[in-house]
Amino acid sequence: MALSTWDDHPEPLAVGSAPVPEYGSGSLADLLPTLAAGMGVPGRTPVITELAAADRTCVFLVDGLGWEQLREHPDEAPFLTSLLASSRGGTGRPITAGYPATTATSLASVGTGLPPGAHGLPGYTVRDPGTGALMNQLRWQPWTDPHLWQPYPTVFQLADAAGVHTAQVSSPAFETTPLTRIALSGGTFHGRLTGEERMDLAAEQLAAGDRSLVYTYYAELDGAGHRFGVDSDAWRGRLMYVDRLVQRLAEQLPARSALYVTADHGMIDVPFDEQHRIDFDEDWELRAGVALLGGEGRARHVYAVPGAEDDVLTCWREVLGEQFWVASRDEAIEAGWFGPRVDDRVYRRLGDVLAAARDRVLIIASEREPKESAMVGNHGSMTAAEQLVPLLEVRT
Structure with missing residues (x-):
């Protein structure tokens, strides 16, 4: 990725000057298809080609952990920072979230392996053509049939059907939400309240099969960023906690495993004045x-x-x-x-x-x-x- 293209501000702001996400080569939608292909799931092809196949794979998605914010806080995240330099036998690089860079859209891209124009969750709120009303795709309000809104199978469902031990480990509150059903379901869901419980159970689920695909999630870093900003003491404290969670999971990985830490979007603080x-x-x-x-x-x-x-x-x-x-x-x-x-x-x-x-x-x-x-x-x-x-x- 040529990072300079994400910092240039060409004038005038023609539509074509926008730095479009790297769909098909290095976006969130490309991650699970690449990992599933490495486990022999039919119909999946490796897109992020530098990711070597592993029998057991865990994706840990940290809501709101942008690449730039992580690089700017090495003292709060020493373990994660060590992974940026590939010092632990892995690789550290940025990928693009997809447009828009928002949670509902990104989680659907992760789980389905499809970009927003295909999976159909293209924003925080969008118009439902059937009713003419705005539909909040994170809270799923007002109600609409989830599987009509997003009809494609998830990568987890395809992996489970191919005999891969498949599991999601997250907050119990997310088990039956429409977003989970159409983006992150397949195999078994395990609800755990604390981050430590999720890390321990994710490691257990990885070891439960000869081929395993496990997903786990942490939301509270994003919440701290929204409320207090991405350089606040509250946000830094949450990042320190995330760093400990990642290390805890990494130290429990069974043999023949790969752990991937990623996020759904980064974040930017905006001043409170009429100009901004x-x-x-x-x-x-x-x-x-x-x-x-x-x-x-x-x-x-x-x-x-x-x-x-x-x-x-x-x-x-x-x-x-x-x-x-x-x-x-x-x-x-x-x-x-x-x-x-x-x-x-x-x-x-x-x-x-x-x-x-x-x-x-x-x-x-x-x-x-x-x-x-x-x-x-x-x-x-x-x-x-x-x-x-x-x-x-x-x-x-």
Whole structure:
């Protein structure tokens, strides 16, 4: 990966200047298909070619652990930092999350091995073409049939059907959620409350089969970043805890195992002033012709009143063009923001206009989204701080 492409800010901000995620070569959607291929799961092909096959594989996904944030905090994460330098027989590199860089989208990409345009969870909130209402894909509100929304099998289901011992180890609260059902199910789910319990059980599950695929997850680093920022004492404390969890799991790996530590997105802190937080609810220009505002502050889906699509696109470009990549739906699809293809059922879920932040700026909605508008740390767009996530390896 040429990291410089994630830091350049070409002018003007043409749609094609956005640093599109590396679908098909080095994105989150490519990880599990590569690992499953190494265990002989039919129909899967290795995409991240430097990852050697292992009989037992564990993916530990840390919500909100961006590559750049990890590199900036070596003192809080000595074990993870040691993996960056490949000093433990593994490899440390960044991969891209996918667009938008947000939890529901990324977890679906991980579990299905598909980019957002195919799995169909292309944002925090998107319009349901069947009802016309905004659908929150993290909380699954309002309800819609999960398997109609995302019909593809997960990689875990394919591995389980191929005789691989397959398990997910996470918080008990996630066992029956729609997002788990359509993105992370297959084999058995094991709910454990504490991080230490999850690490110990993940190691046990790895050892339970001659071929094993295990997934485990930690959410609280992301929560600390949203509430306090990614350089706060609270965030640093959570990172220290994550570092101990990874080391605990690494030291228990059975023979012929590989542990991969990754994340769903990075994060960026945004100051609380009008220059950095543009309030849609108070900006008549941005509101003109808009029926629904979806997505999140740094990755907006904008749904226009029928017939106003071109006017909304022109206005958003004029108002935000120096701070955001602003594209029509078809321009974003052609540029590959959501992957090499967008399924027909997904097409109308995407905004008529897409706005992806380049600078340290948000489009908040203080009345419609009071909680989200008050967050310190944010994510979603295609900057390096949000897109690049670690892929760290420990092997036995």
